Amino acid sequence: MIAPILSPGxxxxxxxxxxxxxxxxxxxxxxQLRRRGFQVIEAEHLYSSSDTYLATPQERAxxxxxxxHDPAVQLxxxxxxxxxxxxxxxxxxxxxxxHPKRLCSYSDGTFVLSAVWSRTGVTTYYGMAPGAFADLRExxxxxxxxxxxxxxxxxxxxxxxxxxxxxxxxxVLMGGxxxxxxxxxxxxxxxYDRQQKYVLFLEDxxxxxxxxxxxxxxxxxxxxxxxACVSGLLVGHYSExxxxxxxxxxxxxxxxxxxxxxxxxxFGHGRSHAxxxxxxxxxxxxxxxxxxxxx
Numbered sequence: 001m002i003a004p005i006l007s008p009g010x011x012x013x014x015x016x017x018x019x020x021x022x023x024x025x026x027x028x029x030x031x032q033l034r035r036r037g038f039q040v041i042e043a044e045h046l047y048s049s050s051d052t053y054l055a056t057p058q059e060r061a062x063x064x065x066x067x068x069h070d071p072a073v074q075l076x077x078x079x080x081x082x083x084x085x086x087x088x089x090x091x092x093x094x095x096x097x098x099h100p101k102r103l104c105s106y107s108d109g110t111f112v113l114s115a116v117w118s119r120t121g122v123t124t125y126y127g128m129a130p131g132a133f134a135d136l137r138e139x140x141x142x143x144x145x146x147x148x149x150x151x152x153x154x155x156x157x158x159x160x161x162x163x164x165x166x167x168x169x170x171x172v173l174m175g176g177x178x179x180x181x182x183x184x185x186x187x188x189x190x191x192y193d194r195q196q197k198y199v200l201f202l203e204d205x206x207x208x209x210x211x212x213x214x215x216x217x218x219x220x221x222x223x224x225x226x227x228a229c230v231s232g233l234l235v236g237h238y239s240e241x242x243x244x245x246x247x248x249x250x251x252x253x254x255x256x257x258x259x260x261x262x263x264x265x266x267f268g269h270g271r272s273h274a275x276x277x278x279x280x281x282x283x284x285x286x287x288x289x290x291x292x293x294x295x
Contacts, residue, residue: 001121003100006075013067015043018108019081032133061090079129080107088189093119110176115189117279127267127275140273147275154292158272161289164261165254169232169284175201182217185224203236203268232284233261237270260286
């Protein structure tokens with residue numbers, strides 16, 4: 001289910017499920033959104049630090065539900081951090097299923113995006129957070145317009161993709177930040193149909209974990225059972241240096257499961273912030289370095 005688009009001059013709701021939004025840092029972000037003609041609603045507890053390192057789980061859930069229930073809000077935009085999984089039991093999935101709207105985030109936002117898609121069937125959007133508007137790049141805004149103000153037909157590559165194992169794969173697009181995906185597998189908030197095929201996307205960055213850490217997370221995912229349903233894998237930006245041993249690890253994964261694997265730096269914790277539509281059917285073509293949306 002694809003929610004209505006964000007219209008020109010439409011309303012964007014800003015909340016913070018995973019970090020304390022610094023007032024001074026957020027003012028230039030909100031200014032840039034408004035300068036592009038959008039209306040902006042700041043959730044009630046956006047700047048709260050009631051739990052010292054975060055607002056309380058109830059405050060953060062209330063903020064998200066506030067924006068879910070606000071009929072004016074067409075897009076809910078939020079960033080990453082830590083602790084977003086605390087909200088998952090408190091989200092009003094039933095209302096969002098009946099009144100779908102677009103949610104976009106990345107990093108720890110994986111928890112909310114994946115849970116909303118899994119529980120409601122509403123497509124969610126991975127790859128961009130409010131902070132991107134503090135130093136907005138042309139590539140990022142092109143993705144914002146294509147995916148959130150329309151319905152994307154294909155992924156816009158920023159640099160040539162690197163195929164590690166070749167072939168084509170079709171399936172429902174799912175994924176997000178590597179650790180969060182690994183943590184959600186086997187839980188109650190990332191449900192997948194074992195009779196369905198999925199194109200999985202994952203991203204990480206070495207500032208959060210070295211190559212051994214990434215390999216361990218990949219092993220956890222491989223051992224979770226989900227790989228029997230994965231038809232292809234897209235891996236996002238890991239570091240400034242592309243380490244041969246990381247590519248070798250990903251190549252082995254592709255060979256073990258007989259699926260195409262592609263590496264790129266278009267999305268995630270790097271300079272480029274492509275948006276990926278969680279829940280839409282795609283075709284990943286590793287040989288041509290493309291991904292197209294089929295619905």
